[in-house]
Amino acid sequence: MEKKKQQILKEVFGFDSFRPLQESVVDSILNKKDILMILPTGGGKSLCYQLPALLMDGIVVVISPLLALMQDQVMALKAKGIKAAMISSLQDYKEIQTIEKQLKNQEIKLLFIAPERLQNLTFVHFLFQLKIAFFAVDEAHCVSEWGHEFRSDYRQLGLIKERFPDVSIAAFTATATKPVEKDIINQLQFKDKLVTRGPVYRDNLFINVIKRQKNGYDQLLPFLKNHANEQGIIYTFSRKNTEKLADFLQEKGLKAKAYHAGLSAKERTKVFKQFVIDDIDIIVATIAFGMGIDKSNVRFVVHMSMPKTLEGYYQEIGRAGRDGLNSEALLLYSTADLVLLGKFTAEIEDETYKQVAYKKLNIIKQYSYQESCRHKALSQYFGDEMQDCKIQCDNCLNPDNKRTDISVLSQMFLSAIYRVNQNFGQLHIIDILTGSKNQKVLNNNHDKLSVYNIGSETNKTKWRIIADRLLELEAFYVGVEFNTLQLNKLSMKIMKGEVKVDIRSSHFEGIKVITKKEKITSKTLDYTVDEKIYDELRTLRKSFADKIGMPAYIIFDNKALMEMAHFLPDTEEKFLKIKGVGKVKYEKYGKAFLDLLTNLK
Numbered sequence: 001m002e003k004k005k006q007q008i009l010k011e012v013f014g015f016d017s018f019r020p021l022q023e024s025v026v027d028s029i030l031n032k033k034d035i036l037m038i039l040p041t042g043g044g045k046s047l048c049y050q051l052p053a054l055l056m057d058g059i060v061v062v063i064s065p066l067l068a069l070m071q072d073q074v075m076a077l078k079a080k081g082i083k084a085a086m087i088s089s090l091q092d093y094k095e096i097q098t099i100e101k102q103l104k105n106q107e108i109k110l111l112f113i114a115p116e117r118l119q120n121l122t123f124v125h126f127l128f129q130l131k132i133a134f135f136a137v138d139e140a141h142c143v144s145e146w147g148h149e150f151r152s153d154y155r156q157l158g159l160i161k162e163r164f165p166d167v168s169i170a171a172f173t174a175t176a177t178k179p180v181e182k183d184i185i186n187q188l189q190f191k192d193k194l195v196t197r198g199p200v201y202r203d204n205l206f207i208n209v210i211k212r213q214k215n216g217y218d219q220l221l222p223f224l225k226n227h228a229n230e231q232g233i234i235y236t237f238s239r240k241n242t243e244k245l246a247d248f249l250q251e252k253g254l255k256a257k258a259y260h261a262g263l264s265a266k267e268r269t270k271v272f273k274q275f276v277i278d279d280i281d282i283i284v285a286t287i288a289f290g291m292g293i294d295k296s297n298v299r300f301v302v303h304m305s306m307p308k309t310l311e312g313y314y315q316e317i318g319r320a321g322r323d324g325l326n327s328e329a330l331l332l333y334s335t336a337d338l339v340l341l342g343k344f345t346a347e348i349e350d351e352t353y354k355q356v357a358y359k360k361l362n363i364i365k366q367y368s369y370q371e372s373c374r375h376k377a378l379s380q381y382f383g384d385e386m387q388d389c390k391i392q393c394d395n396c397l398n399p400d401n402k403r404t405d406i407s408v409l410s411q412m413f414l415s416a417i418y419r420v421n422q423n424f425g426q427l428h429i430i431d432i433l434t435g436s437k438n439q440k441v442l443n444n445n446h447d448k449l450s451v452y453n454i455g456s457e458t459n460k461t462k463w464r465i466i467a468d469r470l471l472e473l474e475a476f477y478v479g480v481e482f483n484t485l486q487l488n489k490l491s492m493k494i495m496k497g498e499v500k501v502d503i504r505s506s507h508f509e510g511i512k513v514i515t516k517k518e519k520i521t522s523k524t525l526d527y528t529v530d531e532k533i534y535d536e537l538r539t540l541r542k543s544f545a546d547k548i549g550m551p552a553y554i555i556f557d558n559k560a561l562m563e564m565a566h567f568l569p570d571t572e573e574k575f576l577k578i579k580g581v582g583k584v585k586y587e588k589y590g591k592a593f594l595d596l597l598t599n600l601k
Contacts, residue, residue: 001030001055004055005026005051005055008051008054008055009051010576010582011582011583011584012051012054012080012081012082012582012583013047013050013051013080013580013582014560014576014578014579014580014581014582014585015579015580016577016579019043019044020198021037021039021043021196021198022044022047022048024194024196025037025048025170025194025196026047026048026051026052028194029048029049029052029134029168029170030052030055030056032134032168032192033168033192033193033194034168034169034170034171034188034190034191034192034193034194035168035169035171035193035194035195035196036140036171036172036173036176036181036184036185036190036193036194036195036196037170037171037172037173037196037198038173038174038175038176038181038195038196038197038198038382039172039174039196039197039198040174040198040199040200040202040318041174041315041318041319041322042202042296042318042321042322042323042324043174043198045138045172045174046073046172048170048172049062049110049134049136049170049172050077050082050110052133052134053082053109053110053133054082054109056133056134057131057133058130058131058132058133059103059106059108059109059110059111059130059131059132059133060109060110060111060132060133060134060135060136061111061113061127061132061134061135061136062110062111062112062113062135062136062138063113063114063115063118063135063136063137063138063154063157064112064113064114064138064139065114065115065138065139065142065151065154067086067088067089067090067114067269068268068269068272068273069138070086070088070112070113070114071086072276072295072551073112074086074112075550075551075554076551076554077110079550079554079555079584079585079588080582080584080585081582081584082109082110083107083109083110084108084109084110084111084112085099085102085103085108085110085111085112086111086112086113087099087100087111087112087113087117087123088113088114088117089114090265099111100126103130104129104130106131114153115142115151115153115154115156115157116153118156118157118159118160119153119156119159124163127164132164132167133167134167134168134169134170135160135164135167135168135169135170136169136170136171136172137154137157137169137170137171137172137188138172139172139173140154140171140172140173140184140188141173141175141176141180141184141311142154143155143157143171143183143184143187143188144176144179144180144183144184144187145183146177146179146180146183146356149312149315155187157187157188158187158188158189160188160189161188161189161191169188169190171184171188174314174315174318175311175312175314175315175382176382177311177381177382177383178383180311181195197383197384199379199384199386200314200375200378200379200382200384200386201375201378201379201384201386201389202318202321202375203389203392204321204324204325204326204327205317205318205320205321205327205328205329205392206326206327206328206329206392206393206397207317207328207329207331207374207375207392207393207394208328208329208330208331208393208394209330209331209333209367209368209374209393209394210330210331210332210333210394211332211333211334211465211468211507212304212305212332212333212337213461215304216304216332217245217248219332220234220302220304220330220332221252223300223302223328223330224249224254224282227300227328229281230281230299230300231275231278231281231282231295231297231298231299232281232282232283232298232299232300232301232302232320233282233283233285233298233300233301233302233316233319233320234256234282234283234284234285234301234302234303234304235285235286235287235301235302235303235304235307235316236284236285236286236304236305237286237304237305237337237340238286239258239260239261239262239286241304242258242259242260242284242285243258243260245258245284245304246258246282246284249282249284254281254282255279255280255281255282256280256281256282256283256284257271257274257275257280257282257283257284258271258284258285259271259272259275259283259284259285259286260285260286261286271283275295276295276551277545277546277549277550277551277552278297278542278545278551278552287307287312287316295319295322295551295553296322296553296557296558297322297323297325297553297557297558298319298320298321298327299320299321299325299327299328300320300327300328300329300330301316301317301319301320301327301328301329301330302329302330302331302332303316303329303330303331303332303333304332305332305333305334305337306331306333306334306337306338306364306365306368307331307364308341308357308360308361308364309360309361309363309364310360310363310364310367310378310381311360313364314378314381317329323553323557323558323559324559325558325559331368333368334468335467335468335471335472338361338365338471339478339483341361342361342478342480343480345357345358345361346480363381365472367381369472370395371395371400371504372388372395373388373389373393373395373396374389374393374394374395374396375388375389375392375393376388376389398506400504400505400506402504402505402506403502403503403504403505404502404503404504404505404508405500405501405502406466406469406501406502406503406508407494407497407500407501407502409455409458409463409466410466410470410475410494410501411494411495411497412433412451412454412455413429413433413455413463413466413467413470414470414475414476414487414491414494414495415451415495416429416432416433416449416451417429417476417485417486417487418487418491418495419432419449419450419451420432420444420446420449422484422485422486422487423484424484424485425478425482425483425484425485426464426467426478426483426485428440428441429467429485430460430463430467432449432451432452433451433452433453433454433455433456433458433463434453434455434456434458434459434460434463435447435452435453435456462508465503465507465508466503469501469503469507470494470501473490473501474488474490475488475490475491475494475501476488476491527566528566529562529565529566530565530566531565532600533564533565533568533597533600534561534562534565536596536600537561537564537565537593537596537597538552538561540592540593540596541555541556541561544589544592555585555589556580556581556585556589556593557580559579559580560578560579560580560581563578563579564578564593564597568597568600569594569597570594570597570598570601571594572586572590572594575590575593575594
């Protein structure tokens with residue numbers, strides 16, 4: 001078995017050795033243990049259930065949350081010569097019958113289904129007729145009510161053990177806190193189990209978190225310019241925002257498309273496929289896009305507003321850099337996001353869920369505002385420990401110890417709230433302080449107040465920054481119903497001069513998006529790459545991909561092409577030493593790539 005395992009690893013998957021944690025998980029599955037593997041996106045979770053499928057008798061049933069993801073995975077497996085299929089609502093009865101016949105004849109090794117299919121008794125009775133090696137549950141955090149993407153259909157997966165008591169379950173996720181981990185184990189009714197956690201830290205991912213100015217478009221464009229002709233995902237808060245931003249980017253000459261639940265299933269599938277095969281560079285999406293997406297060459301992920309939870313944020317930024325190459329995550333946030341998310345949370349009817357949601361919201365707020373290492377904060381949240389990353393986040397790369405005292409300005413702002421009896425919003429307060437003569441100020445006689453025009457030497461942008469800082473410190477709060485600014489005990493202490501207020505100087509002066517590319521030049525690779533040869537290899541790969549209608553990275557990923565461009569293999573033996581190149585892929589595409597490399601030499 002050991003020899004066969006290593007042979008499949010090399011010949012089918014193209015790797016000489018397992019990554020950390022993979023082999024122990026593979027061995028546990030082969031020994032029919034229930035396992036939960038918690039490993040960052042790109043850490044190699046899929047191989048852990050795909051390889052055992054080729055060593056065990058029977059079929060592996062893989063439960064996956066999205067149809068587009070299932071299609072992607074089946075395509076990738078077939079490219080490796082692995083017999084895989086999916087059964088979904090997209091297929092007609094005749095097609096499903098053909099797949100069921102193949103399953104009965106043991107012609108398929110991996111079957112992908114959505115969780116709701118296991119609630120179909122007819123389908124469950126069909127599974128009783130098959131020899132099932134084990135069940136694999138992808139995106140297992142969806143099982144837990146305390147997870148960030150809970151799905152009721154996933155909650156029903158506890159029935160697997162009741163209906164198939166002798167069949168093991170292998171569950172995989174990139175994001176699970178300790179309570180979520182415990183809930184997954186309980187819900188799936190694990191018996192003889194192994195729980196394994198990989199390190200949370202992604203050393204190829206640069207994280208940048210800054211305050212959004214207006215709609216953030218002016219901050220976004222320089223960032224995208226640094227990532228010209230690279231693939232990325234931009235997350236926005238609403239469907240309307242996705243359409244608006246996608247249109248804006250198209251006007252700027254960028255290949256971008258919107259993706260959200262308001263599109264028809266056919267249109268969503270079309271956009272997804274265009275992105276996967278690199279026909280478009282940028283997807284502008286709501287969080288409905290990208291769960292488990294197996295696209296390895298995503299170079300950046302942008303959040304245009306504060307996410308609801310740190311778990312969701314971590315999972316979403318994990319979609320960048322799955323191939324191990326340098327990638328970036330940018331979060332643009334504002335206190336307005338916090339107010340909006342607070343309103344949505346207040347509307348949750350279940351009091352227990354509401355309190356959990358408030359707690360999670362406070363955690364993502366603290367993460368956004370913090371001045372210490374981003375990666376360390378993420379690691380600690382998921383129960384892992386690490387030192388500061390030093391160069392892989394904005395706070396470590398650009399430590400800013402300079403502070404500006406804004407105590408007097410803060411007293412002015414809070415005094416203005418007090419003078420208008422806490423009945424008005426932020427914009428009106430700033431209008432009063434800066435001496436605006438608009439109708440609202442005049443009609444309310446607010447031009448007669450003692451605080452009128454006392455802040456005219458400070459521009460409105462800086463007043464907004466001061467308001468953000470005070471809200472960040474919880475020195476006032478925003479009324480849920482009418483957005484009026486309300487004072488509290490801390491407000492009074494600041495107005496009396498008992499508490500000082502300061503701010504990072506760079507925040508007060510206004511900050512631009514700093515990308516890893518313009519600050520340092522360290523590379524993920526230990527070798528140089530001939531760009532001309534690399535581009536020729538990419539062109540050849542694209543021609544194969546277009547011909548067979550398959551994503552380019554499924555043929556060979558970027559890292560494999562870079563190794564080819566550096567090592568210039570000129571024999572089959574040397575070509576097979578490239579990571580990610582197995583015998584099946586060599587037989588399909590290797591000769592053409594070898595010929596190209598020989599000519600380029």
